[in-house]
Amino acid sequence: MRYKSTRGNTKGVTFKDAVMMGLARDGGLLIPETIPDLSGVMTKWAGQSYGELAFSIIELFADDLPTEDLRKLIEESYQSFDHELVTPLLKVNEVNVLELFHGPTLAFKDVALQFLGNLFEYILAERGETLNILGATSGDTGSAAIAGVRGRENIDIFVMFPDGKVSPRQERQMTTILDENVHNIAVKGSFDDCQHILKSIFSDLAFKDAYHLGAVNSVNWTRVLAQVVYYFSAWLQLQQPDRFDVCVPTGNFGNIFAGYIARRMGLPIDRLILATNENDVLSVFFNSGVYRRSDVRFSLSPAMNIQVASNFERYLYYRLGQSADKVNEFMASFSKHGEASLHVNTPLVDDLFRAGSASDEQTLTTIQEYQQECGYAVDPHTAVGLHIAGQFLRPGIPMVSMATAHPAKFAEIIADILPSESISHPVLDNLQNLPTRKINLAADVQSVKDHMADVSATRSKV
Numbered sequence: 001m002r003y004k005s006t007r008g009n010t011k012g013v014t015f016k017d018a019v020m021m022g023l024a025r026d027g028g029l030l031i032p033e034t035i036p037d038l039s040g041v042m043t044k045w046a047g048q049s050y051g052e053l054a055f056s057i058i059e060l061f062a063d064d065l066p067t068e069d070l071r072k073l074i075e076e077s078y079q080s081f082d083h084e085l086v087t088p089l090l091k092v093n094e095v096n097v098l099e100l101f102h103g104p105t106l107a108f109k110d111v112a113l114q115f116l117g118n119l120f121e122y123i124l125a126e127r128g129e130t131l132n133i134l135g136a137t138s139g140d141t142g143s144a145a146i147a148g149v150r151g152r153e154n155i156d157i158f159v160m161f162p163d164g165k166v167s168p169r170q171e172r173q174m175t176t177i178l179d180e181n182v183h184n185i186a187v188k189g190s191f192d193d194c195q196h197i198l199k200s201i202f203s204d205l206a207f208k209d210a211y212h213l214g215a216v217n218s219v220n221w222t223r224v225l226a227q228v229v230y231y232f233s234a235w236l237q238l239q240q241p242d243r244f245d246v247c248v249p250t251g252n253f254g255n256i257f258a259g260y261i262a263r264r265m266g267l268p269i270d271r272l273i274l275a276t277n278e279n280d281v282l283s284v285f286f287n288s289g290v291y292r293r294s295d296v297r298f299s300l301s302p303a304m305n306i307q308v309a310s311n312f313e314r315y316l317y318y319r320l321g322q323s324a325d326k327v328n329e330f331m332a333s334f335s336k337h338g339e340a341s342l343h344v345n346t347p348l349v350d351d352l353f354r355a356g357s358a359s360d361e362q363t364l365t366t367i368q369e370y371q372q373e374c375g376y377a378v379d380p381h382t383a384v385g386l387h388i389a390g391q392f393l394r395p396g397i398p399m400v401s402m403a404t405a406h407p408a409k410f411a412e413i414i415a416d417i418l419p420s421e422s423i424s425h426p427v428l429d430n431l432q433n434l435p436t437r438k439i440n441l442a443a444d445v446q447s448v449k450d451h452m453a454d455v456s457a458t459r460s461k462v
């Protein structure tokens with residue numbers, strides 16, 4: 001399988017190179033040249049373990065790794081999960097909740113980042129290279145990425161997060177990791193500022209090459225690929241219904257885009273339901289065709305406080321008839337005017353998608369309802385999804401809604417409405433008294449580059 005860019009000027013990239021490249025060299029995002037159709041084979045996967053299922057799917061996209069090595073990397077990646085099904089599906093009320101938070105940092109990003117950490121190490125060892133990972137996080141990506149690569153000798157990781165805008169527990173999940181290869185950067189600004197710095201640094205090709213930069217944000221194709229697997233897992237756990245709907249609490253459009261790819265591979269997802277908080281640029285888009293930048297608002301689901309969703313471009317590519325020219329046009333208009341639109345005749349931009357947004361008040365009410373009616377504790381991100389899922393239930397069609405974080409991760413937000421036992425978790429309780437390390441920087445591209453250069457100069461690499 002080869003990869004190409006949504007902007008049309010990067011082509012023929014191998015899987016291993018796609019893993020290392022992150023953002024495509026022409027500024028677009030990498031996508032596979034073809035998407036395999038699995039509708040004929042997937043019915044035979046019942047009874048496979050998660051690792052076997054992941055292997056069956058990932059090997060189609062990663063054919064430049066020896067089969068046995070890939071199998072081993074995948075198996076190792078899911079051993080750090082505390083549930084044997086890895087992503088168990090639970091019937092709660094009328095919804096099937098797919099719990100994606102059983103990994104080491106208690107959020108769904110572990111599903112992809114445990115695998116990506118292993119892949120990086122494997123490819124670097126093979127090539128005798130080193131890597132500087134630069135990431136931006138509004139909360140969960142940072143800790144999950146750090147957990148994926150901490151302590152590895154050929155990798156340094158730099159994680160930018162908006163100072164004071166991630167939950168204290170999430171910050172501790174990053175800053176208590178004192179391995180020498182882990183560098184936390186508190187940026188004075190918003191998550192979009194961090195994301196902007198990230199994009200600028202990656203588009204400086206001389207810097208990117210000199211420092212062997214790699215990405216862990218969901219611009220990395222591996223993230224999407226690993227996430228495709230649990231959509232199939234959900235369908236298998238539902239006993240292979242003819243069709244089903246999936247609701248996904250969305251920020252950067254990474255998770256739901258994996259669902260879109262699964263659909264294109266033949267998985268019978270009837271509707272992909274996109275749920276946002278009040279940062280609703282994506283739900284506005286799917287309900288109107290207009291993609292309009294606006295200011296980031298604080299909300300109770302901080303990992304979704306995003307107004308420019310980096311993965312959205314991948315979807316656009318398909319929606320625009322796989323035309324790199326049209327993607328370029330759309331993105332150019334968006335970056336110039338802060339707005340771009342699709343010309344649509346119907347209110348729906350895409351019949352596969354439905355979309356809605358939940359206010360903080362609705363989020364809290366949903367958490368209360370699930371606690372009182374089902375004794376099931378959910379975190380605010382999961383609650384945004386469940387609230388919107390509730391609006392789109394259809395008789396006879398199973399609804400899967402994604403639980404993206406363990407409620408204990410956001411205990412500060414929900415302490416008043418949930419019993420204390422449902423918002424504690426040993427992984428987090430143990431962080432309370434540990435020492436921390438981070439550096440504060442201005443929201444400025446050059447400051448971050450200088451810091452990376454300083455660190456690289458003082459760290460001797462193998």
Ligand SMILES: *Cc1c(COP(=O)(O)O)cnc(C)c1O
Nearest residue numbers: 140251252253254255303404405
């Ligand atoms: C990252 C994250 C999201 C948003 O996922 P995207 O792939 O960015 O859409 C939702 N919930 C939680 C808990 C997250 O960490």
